[in-house]
Amino acid sequence: MKIGVFIDKLIFGLNILFGGALLLSSFVPYISIKKAPIVAFFSLGIPILVFVNLIFLLFWLLRRKKQGFLSLVVLLISYFSLSSFFMFRFSEKAFQESDLSVMTFNVRGFNKNQHIENPNLLEEITDLIKTENPDIICFQEFNFRNRDDFKAYTYRYLEYIKNKGKVTLAIYSKYPILKEGLVNFPDSPNNAAFADILYKKDTLRIYNLHLESLRIIPDKNALAKEQSAKLFKRVSQSFEKQQEQAGIIKAHRKTVAYKTIVAGDFNGTEYSNVYKTIKGDDLHDTFKEKGTGYGRTYNFKYYPVRIDFILADEAMEVVAHKNYDVKLSDHFPVMASFQW
Known part of the structure; x- marks a missing residue:
């Protein structure tokens, strides 16, 4: 097996691991901490999981590899199920005394x-x-x-x-x-x-x-x-x-x-x-x-x-x-x- 193919498989394996972790995190808000305390740790780490999956997506896009679809799908699912921790707005509205x-x-x-x-x-x-x-x-x-x-x-x-x-x-x-x-x-x-x-x-x-x-x-x-x-x-x-x-x-x-x-x-x-x-x-x-x-x-x-x-x-x-x-x-x- 060529070294390049081996590295790609290794990276894609990590991609699957972090993608799966982010998908599991989509269920975190619906699980009581009393039943499964470990899920709360996922809630703290979701921004990291999103960032890592973005890195994988960019990596595969730059190399024009179809493996990038995994992170793309995972990110889309997590966005619609969890909502974003980053608000894409360019400016804040001013406060008014009447409000x-x-x-x-x-x-x-x-x-x-x-x-x-x-x-x-x-x-x-x-x-x-x-x-x-x-x-x-x-x-x-x-x-x-x-x-x-x-x-x-x-x-x-x-x-x-x-x-x-x-x-x-x-x-x-x-x-x-x-x-x-x-x-x-x-x-x-x-x-x-x-x-x-x-x-x-x-x-x-x-x-x-x-x-x-x-x-x-x-x-x-x-x-x-x-x-x-x-x-x-x-x-x-x-x-x-x-x-x-x-x-x-x-x-x-x-x-x-x-x-x-x-x-x-x-x-x-x-x-x-x-x-x-x-x-x-x-x-x-x-x-x-x-x-x-x-x-x-x-x-x-x-x-x-x-x-x-x-x-x-x-x-x-x-x-x-x-x-x-x-x-x-x-x-x-x-x-x-x-x-x-």
Whole structure:
């Protein structure tokens, strides 16, 4: 056998392997993590599988080989079944004052543990909020000591949680808050909050979510040092917790009779069953409606991960969406605007 033919067969074998993995990933959103925790790992790796299959497709096209049809078919199937993680739009629509704007931002305690070497970070965050001027803000990992730093917002909901390990959430609004509360996640440092906001004589329910953290340090050297078995077990347990929490939010939403926006840090991608459970059939993903590019929301080197979302009631028209490329936390802020 000629060496060239052998190499082609070897490459095509790898092509079949990665193509099959991407096809299997098409079923990931429909499989409960509790039944098969390993599927959640596929949800994190789908962008990589898409990229690898694109490389195979280009390789065979450049060589004018019919093997390229495999990756082409696989990519088309995955696109229509999973939707794209990249939005092919050339520009973002501008925000208008007449529309309702909502921002979500995991601020990591406003850098209270000095993870970022920037003594002016709090001032830069407040300047960003002042400039972008959202009507409603959902903060995750809020620092209770900074509760009075956003004076432009007449209404707010946050509670001082005595449990030291529990994450603090905050909702700030320029419109009256009629009702508020916490949605507690059992046996977890994470939780959710909600606020019913009076807007144009209508009531809007805002959920602010912070789902179970995967507790992965976004550094390849740190990941390499950890034993794979321990990493798999820990992350699998976190995925199972997320699935339970998604079910809690889904059940809680069923008690609400008016329009809903769900925002926050999901600690998982749009390809997970957790995301599918929370989104259901009646919420829009604002990034998919009006976003551009990768829409990354988490600062993971060399890998554009989108784990922060704004999901809006289908009765609300998504007018604009923006992902901010500002390094003020390990997350990036996201904002969207609406009409109805």
